[in-house]
Amino acid sequence: xxxxxxxxxxxxxxxxxxxxxxxxxxxxxxxxxxxxxxxxxxxxxxxxxxxxxxxxxxxxxxxxxxxxxxxxxxxxxxxxxxxxxxxxxxxxxxxxxxxxxxxxxxxxxxxxxxxxxxxxxxxxxxxxxxxxxxxxxxxxxxxxxxxxxxxxxxxxxxxxxxxxxxxxxxxxxxxxxxxxxxxxxxxxxxxxxxxxxxxxxxxxxxxxxxxxxxxxxxxxxxxxxxxxxxxxxxxxxxxxxxxxxxxxxxxxxxxxxxxxxxxxxxxxxxxxxxxxxxxxxxxxxxxxxxxxxxxx
Amino acid sequence: xxxxxxxxxxxxxxxxxxxxxxxxxxxxxxxxxxxxxxxxxxxxxxxxxxxxxxxxxxxxxxxxxxxxxxxxxxxxxxxxxxxxxxxxxxxxxxxxx
Numbered sequence: 001x002x003x004x005x006x007x008x009x010x011x012x013x014x015x016x017x018x019x020x021x022x023x024x025x026x027x028x029x030x031x032x033x034x035x036x037x038x039x040x041x042x043x044x045x046x047x048x049x050x051x052x053x054x055x056x057x058x059x060x061x062x063x064x065x066x067x068x069x070x071x072x073x074x075x076x077x078x079x080x081x082x083x084x085x086x087x088x089x090x091x092x093x094x095x096x097x098x099x100x101x102x103x104x105x106x107x108x109x110x111x112x113x114x115x116x117x118x119x120x121x122x123x124x125x126x127x128x129x130x131x132x133x134x135x136x137x138x139x140x141x142x143x144x145x146x147x148x149x150x151x152x153x154x155x156x157x158x159x160x161x162x163x164x165x166x167x168x169x170x171x172x173x174x175x176x177x178x179x180x181x182x183x184x185x186x187x188x189x190x191x192x193x194x195x196x197x198x199x200x201x202x203x204x205x206x207x208x209x210x211x212x213x214x215x216x217x218x219x220x221x222x223x224x225x226x227x228x229x230x231x232x233x234x235x236x237x238x239x240x241x242x243x244x245x246x247x248x249x250x251x252x253x254x255x256x257x258x259x260x261x262x263x264x265x266x267x268x269x270x271x272x273x274x275x276x277x278x279x280x281x282x283x284x285x286x287x288x289x290x291x292x293x294x295x296x
Numbered sequence: 297x298x299x300x301x302x303x304x305x306x307x308x309x310x311x312x313x314x315x316x317x318x319x320x321x322x323x324x325x326x327x328x329x330x331x332x333x334x335x336x337x338x339x340x341x342x343x344x345x346x347x348x349x350x351x352x353x354x355x356x357x358x359x360x361x362x363x364x365x366x367x368x369x370x371x372x373x374x375x376x377x378x379x380x381x382x383x384x385x386x387x388x389x390x391x392x393x
Contacts, residue, residue: 005346012298022374062321221375
């Protein structure tokens with residue numbers, strides 16, 4: 001049975017946290033935990049979700065949750081899974097919630113190792129496309145053209161000069177049992193992927209786009225709208241990787257305007273028409289490959 | 297079930313845990329002070345479609361008797377619920393000081 005708002009667990013496991021209003025990351029963590037239930041053991045490395053969830057004595061997780069080292073999300077998950085197994089506890093899910101920097105830059109080695117060993121863990125990367133917790137520095141998942149404090153927009157260089165790392169396909173390239181992409185804008189799609197992943201044995205990786213109003217320069221009420229648009233305009237895609245094959249879950253018949261989507265965000269407002277053309281060209285090249293090679 | 301607000305707001309040194317673990321879901325402060333605008337649900341219009349509940353980053357909306365109810369102790373007033381509501385049953389109103 002698929003997960004819907006109606007059959008989602010009514011308990012709240014992430015409550016009273018100090019995330020900014022309209023935070024996409026906290027929306028992803030809150031709802032993923034509602035799918036996994038009270039026996040989920042959450043690991044959070046340095047990043048927004050650990051900073052806003054554990055302000056002693058204000059402890060906002062209702063289930064077991066622990067802060068790991070920045071680089072060690074996946075290795076701590078490995079340890080938790082092994083520890084529970086050694087104690088004979090079977091009904092639990094070891095789940096990690098790491099940001100984009102904690103996944104694609106700092107934690108990539110531990111994640112790669114865990115996938116290599118095929119440890120029975122679920123790794124969720126909430127991607128807000130920069131180091132938002134420390135004040136918006138570029139990460140490996142910051143997209144081309146985005147303005148951050150370390151990639152400022154000037155006369156000559158217009159924000160980040162490098163494209164976003166393709167973390168979903170990097171995870172898939174390990175021949176991982178299950179990997180998926182999602183966005184907090186299409187919540188039931190994300191929740192069903194979490195549900196599906198929780199039933200698969202081995203390492204699972206879910207990459208969820210979670211807008212940060214502060215870092216993206218959008219109104220706090222627009223988090224959900226903007227994370228739908230990013231899929232509708234083709235700059236992100238909803239896909240899965242399973243049994244060695246990529247599957248595209250949603251193939252938009254027509255893309256909405258990339259320019260309109262980018263210009264709504266403060267971090268892209270400086271982009272010239274040429275910059276936007278570069279972004280559109282890279283989108284089209286990516287979609288050509290997706291539509292040619294992936295199952296639909 | 298959800299983390300709830302405790303009466304206790306201060307700790308003596310003796311009570312601070314010596315290791316790094318502590319009771320889960322232990323809240324001592326509200327987030328209500330963050331709000332400059334508050335969502336107000338028109339109970340007549342609300343059909344209990346649960347979309348505001350599903351998309352609230354703070355999880356402060358629950359469904360009771362098929363109507364959305366907001367926990368104003370922890371609502372930060374982001375307004376995602378107002379935007380997501382297809383039948384415009386939610387209005388944002390200025391907080392009165």
